[in-house]
Amino acid sequence: MIPGLTSGEVVALTEPETAHVWDSALRAAYKQADPAESAADLIADLPRRLIAALLRFRAVGTTHNALLLRGMCGDLAELPTTPATVTPGALPPTVGAAELLLLAVSLLLGEPFTFRGLYDGRLVQHVIPVPGHESAQSSAGSASMLQWHVEDGFTDDRCHYFGLLCLRGHPGAVTMLAPARNLDLAADVAAVLREPRFMIAADIAHDGPCHTAPVIGPVLTGPDTDPEICFDAIYQQPADPADRPAAAALTALSAALDRATIGHELRPGDVLVADNRRIVHGRTLFHPRYDGFDRWLLRAMTSASIEAQRRRGSVRLVG
Numbered sequence: 001m002i003p004g005l006t007s008g009e010v011v012a013l014t015e016p017e018t019a020h021v022w023d024s025a026l027r028a029a030y031k032q033a034d035p036a037e038s039a040a041d042l043i044a045d046l047p048r049r050l051i052a053a054l055l056r057f058r059a060v061g062t063t064h065n066a067l068l069l070r071g072m073c074g075d076l077a078e079l080p081t082t083p084a085t086v087t088p089g090a091l092p093p094t095v096g097a098a099e100l101l102l103l104a105v106s107l108l109l110g111e112p113f114t115f116r117g118l119y120d121g122r123l124v125q126h127v128i129p130v131p132g133h134e135s136a137q138s139s140a141g142s143a144s145m146l147q148w149h150v151e152d153g154f155t156d157d158r159c160h161y162f163g164l165l166c167l168r169g170h171p172g173a174v175t176m177l178a179p180a181r182n183l184d185l186a187a188d189v190a191a192v193l194r195e196p197r198f199m200i201a202a203d204i205a206h207d208g209p210c211h212t213a214p215v216i217g218p219v220l221t222g223p224d225t226d227p228e229i230c231f232d233a234i235y236q237q238p239a240d241p242a243d244r245p246a247a248a249a250l251t252a253l254s255a256a257l258d259r260a261t262i263g264h265e266l267r268p269g270d271v272l273v274a275d276n277r278r279i280v281h282g283r284t285l286f287h288p289r290y291d292g293f294d295r296w297l298l299r300a301m302t303s304a305s306i307e308a309q310r311r312r313g314s315v316r317l318v319g
Ligand SMILES: O=C(O)CCC(=O)C(=O)O
Pocket: 127, 138, 139, 146, 151, 164, 174, 175, 176, 281, 282, 283, 297, 299
């Protein structure tokens, strides 16, 4: 049994709070206005303690540098069947309401954005199992564990936070988190991981040429007590293929991540937000049925730096 988040990392809405938030989100979704604008409006309808928890998370993190919000969606009886593609056509307001709530949460952490070459540049992405992609090491896969990674580790433009909102869960599909601050690493291994000896390639979800050259850098940076981490079990290698200590350090790190694992099986209405600079994540394997009722998450990425986003020329779209 994988341990979970601590109680201090969970904010559960009461039934009246859920009803209020969901009603406001549905009304906003019916208007079909600009999603980021509608989401900004929706912040005023979120419970104050939820807003406070997100602002606190942004400022000082949590024990595992993740935060779970529960009861964010009301009645999901009208939810359509789970799409079979990551770029589905028009979806009804039930999905729109959930998208707006995820964006409202994201706005409290910074600026939601995405990459032009990722799922048609959709600000909110669909994390679903896709027929024929079972073995893919991307959110579309299912047949094998989605290995340890940070979102978009190949670029310095990667998000500071990501949020996953669950519309449909799948028993046994566990989102796994390993906080960098909980890793027990030998001093010599940690020292190698702090040197710029590692390179990450763009993952298969990114379409077309990458907007930046692959980053060569360290895996660990920042203070020992709260380090930042940039790791990808599949797409990262020593920059010099002959660098055996660097390869060994990556292997040792994978084992340390396994030992530090906590997990959460997402349920409908859950929103999991995680610090993409300080934790590594993955997901256990599961067996989709492709009957329209498979696991369905919405995902949004957030930059904590509005200045960096504006300097790139576009706050919402990068690349
Ligand atoms: O499915 C999950 O729980 C995590 C998905 C994920 O890590 C991703 O889409 O990058």
